[in-house]
Amino acid sequence: MTKLQNRRNILKGMIGGTAVTVGLPFLDVFLNANGTAIAQTGAALPTVFGTWLQYLGFNPGRWIPDRAGKGYNNNIELKVFDPFKERMNIVSGANYFLDGRPVETHRTGAQIATLGGIPTGRDSGPSVDSIIADSIGTRTRFRSIEVSLMGDRRSYSKRAGAAVNPSEPSPDALYKRIFGPEFQDPNAGEFTPDAKVVAKRSVLSAVADQRHAIMGQLGASDRARLDEYFTSVRQIENQLAMKLEKPAPLPACHVPGAKQEAQPGEEVAQVSTNTKLFADLLANAVACGQTRVFNVFMDAQGARKPGSTNGWHGYTHEEPIDEKLGYQKEVTWFILWANQVCAEFLTTLQNQKEGAGSVLDRTLILWQTDHGYARTHTMDNLPVITIGNAGGRFKTGMHIPFSGDPATRMGLTVMQGFGVSMSTWGSLSNQTQKPVTEILA
Amino acid sequence: MEARTLRWILGAGVAGVSLFIQAASANALESRSYVVSYFSQQLNSRDGDCPGGVNPDDQAGQYAVILQGLGYKPDEVKAMMAEWAKGGDGEDRINAIVNARAIIDGQQVNAYTHPEATKDPGLKFVTSKVGYGFNLDGKDGEVSFTDPQTGEKGVDNMLSRAIGCNQNFRGSWDAPSAYGEWIWVQLKDSQPAWLITITGEDIDKDGPVTIRLTRALEYLKSNLDGSPRHFMTYRIDPDPRSHNEFKAEIKDGELKITEHKPLSLLWNALSSPVLNLKNTHLRLKMLKGDTLDGLVGGYQPWTEIYFAFSHNGIVGDRPGLYYAMKKAADADPDPKTGMNMSISTAYRLTAVPAFVVESPHLRYQSAEVK
Structure with missing residues (x-):
């Protein structure tokens, strides 16, 4: 009798004197009792890192929780996150520091949030997600996946230098990218290496010697540039190599059906519809082992209501503060809407069940913004939020007031939590050596 | 050391160190220095001050x-x-x-x-009779304001009439305009700060003083909550284009310029490359906690204001603002065309105490505004 203990079980036999093999589909017996790890190896389901970068901040006095530490109550603009409160951390009072450098409205804050400082020219260090992806994302088909909710390709996910990881604005296109012909179902019984992948890998191998030879002929600056380029090439090689192995089975992986997207754009209905589709695709991409890092960018500036021609950003500058309410009404509508969209995104990750847990259980999402108060585009008293504990790597349920500390502390914290060996991150006044130890498990 | 009370002495004997030095001697001079902690066009927007409502606001x-x-x-x-x-x-x-x-x-x-x-879209003008500023021409005309703080009549602030019906510029003393706050927030941590140094025999008493307005080599230092930090040290930029000195007086806790010369301070392309004022007026209340709060006004070249508006999409209809300022301009007629090239303005200015150090290598000189 064949013993079922190896995830690569195959049935072997002979037909007419010829050896044949038949692969088996993934069975529950391969999982542990809780469905949280692969029984054969005992390995925990891998952790996942996500970012949610949303422009235009919140209203002062309407988002900071009522008390520090555990047991806080969400303020009005974050009430929609109540179902996730125990799995969130909210940092208030964080700052972005300009150090006398010219500010490029919106972009500078986002750069500090993602890169740890303001880059000079086009070159910069890698973004937080890229650094983490280098740690946890090298054995997945996609090192990271970037999506933009507002119909464009803008992205703050960068490798070192000037290499931006552009966002995908279309759920349809993302579906085809992830679950199109090149998708290898980890639970499929049969595994056939893609001939195209074999060919691509052969091409890269064939030029390897020449690559090394060229490096020897260059000056330091060019060598650095080529080294960065070849890092990307090596990443491709690794991914191709991985595609030639049968992927580990993942019981929660179900290929989602194609769904009708809304035309990518800035109208709130379009954004809401497509964010749900993106959430479903990313949840399934994670469940199917296609990526462990994703980035969601809500540019927000052009977001507008149906039939309206003025957008969120326009209102931040032009809308008077309502004297009775004490805040800008239209702007506040957009803040609440965006938070609702984000909460629905989280719900989708939570509903993507994996045994007794969910994709959200092994994920940590770092929520950041460009400005504290959009009306005047401030760079202080910024909110930074984390959602999820990445399989227990982070403690949650806390409001952590900063006293004007650099927001980069949270970037450093999550990098350390994901196992990145880094003691200092950021530049000039945005540099920090001080992770938020309260949330590191 | 002579019988003096010295406060915040940074370095006795170092040439050009200008600090809070209070002198008991009648012949000794004391100086107090400040760093500008807010600066923006001052309007006095009120419901109904734009006929038929404000200009299209989006x-x-x-x-x-x-x-x-x-x-x-x-x-x-x-x-x-x-x-x-x-x-x-x-x-x-x-x-x-x-x-x-x-x-x-x-x-x-x-x-x-x-x-x-382009075609002039004919933006609306503020019609209110109450507005902040100074009587720059000594007249009380049909378009003059009465200042709500001082009660002074004949106040000239035509810039506030020209831009005040655009939502982004609308603001009051207690609720600054979105544009003004936005500009300030963008610049405060990135452009060199402006400095004020008052020198006189006894700055706590009424009497004549000298006031210097200069630019620093450093940007405004802030506390971690974003508020301006007091008693930080700034070095004066040796560039003479930002060196200004005026005779002034202190009366009833208010500092006023008595010599209405031009003012020139290098600024920023986001606001205006240079703040150039003619017939400069200034009134600053010397408040508890050694802070200053008040207005600076004068005639400003309106094309320099437009320079900032022209590349700034958030101000509203830019060519419309160009025409509005052109029509409202009230000084400096061009000798050939007769067109007024300057417009009366008033800027809110607040400042907090600071240490100001002159470079020992470069002699201080007043700017000549041409």
Whole structure:
């Protein structure tokens, strides 16, 4: 009798004197009792890192929780996150520091949030997600996946230098990218290496010697540039190599059906519809082992209501503060809407069940913004939020007031939590050596 | 050391160190220095001060008016605005039409670079009789304001009339305009700070003083909550274009310039490359906690103001503002055309105490504004 203990079980036999093999589909017996790890190896389901970068901040006095530490109550603009409160951390009072450098409205804050400082020219260090992806994302088909909710390709996910990881604005296109012909179902019984992948890998191998030879002929600056380029090439090689192995089975992986997207754009209905589709695709991409890092960018500036021609950003500058309410009404509508969209995104990750847990259980999402108060585009008293504990790597349920500390502390914290060996991150006044130890498990 | 009370002495004997030095001797001078902690155009917006309401307060509203002005029919404008609202290529197409609506020699050109080559949309002017500023020309005319703080009549602040019916500029003493706050927040941590040094025999008493307005080599230092930090040290930029000295007086806790010379301070392209004022007036209340709060005003070249507006999409209808300022300008007639090249203005200024150090290597000199 064949013993079922190896995830690569195959049935072997002979037909007419010829050896044949038949692969088996993934069975529950391969999982542990809780469905949280692969029984054969005992390995925990891998952790996942996500970012949610949303422009235009919140209203002062309407988002900071009522008390520090555990047991806080969400303020009005974050009430929609109540179902996730125990799995969130909210940092208030964080700052972005300009150090006398010219500010490029919106972009500078986002750069500090993602890169740890303001880059000079086009070159910069890698973004937080890229650094983490280098740690946890090298054995997945996609090192990271970037999506933009507002119909464009803008992205703050960068490798070192000037290499931006552009966002995908279309759920349809993302579906085809992830679950199109090149998708290898980890639970499929049969595994056939893609001939195209074999060919691509052969091409890269064939030029390897020449690559090394060229490096020897260059000056330091060019060598650095080529080294960065070849890092990307090596990443491709690794991914191709991985595609030639049968992927580990993942019981929660179900290929989602194609769904009708809304035309990518800035109208709130379009954004809401497509964010749900993106959430479903990313949840399934994670469940199917296609990526462990994703980035969601809500540019927000052009977001507008149906039939309206003025957008969120326009209102931040032009809308008077309502004297009775004490805040800008239209702007506040957009803040609440965006938070609702984000909460629905989280719900989708939570509903993507994996045994007794969910994709959200092994994920940590770092929520950041460009400005504290959009009306005047401030760079202080910024909110930074984390959602999820990445399989227990982070403690949650806390409001952590900063006293004007650099927001980069949270970037450093999550990098350390994901196992990145880094003691200092950021530049000039945005540099920090001080992770938020309260949330590191 | 002589019998003096010295406060915040940074370095006795170091040439050019200008600090809070209070002298008991009648012949000794004391100096107090400050760093500017807020600066923006001061308006006094009130309900009903723009006939029929403010100018179209969003980009779409302006676009619709502009497209009609370009000859598009109402149904065409509606369709174009729907296309614009969808974003993407359609938005780019309409933006291109609006941006290149200026015509020179039959060629479409950028409307913001060439505002004269566009049609004047006829923006509204503030009609209120109450507004902040100074009586710069000594007259009380039909378009003059009465200052709500001082009660002074004949106040000249035509810039506030020209821009005050645009939502972004509307503000009051207690609720600054969105534009003013936005500019300040963008610049405070990135552009060199402005410095004020008052020198006199006893600055706690009424009497004549000298006031210097200069630029620092450092940007404004802030506390971690974003508020300006007191008693930080700044070095004066040796560039003479930002060196200004005025005779002034302190009376009843208020500092006023008595010598209305030009003022020149290097600024920033976001606001105006240089703050140039003629017939400079200043009044600053010396408040508890050694802070200053008040106004600086004078006649400012309005084309320099437009320079900032021209590349700043959040101000509203830019060519419209160009025409509004051109019409409202009230000083400096061009000898050839007779067109007024300057406009009366008033800026809110607050400052907190600071240490100011002059470079020992470069002699201080007043700027000559030409």
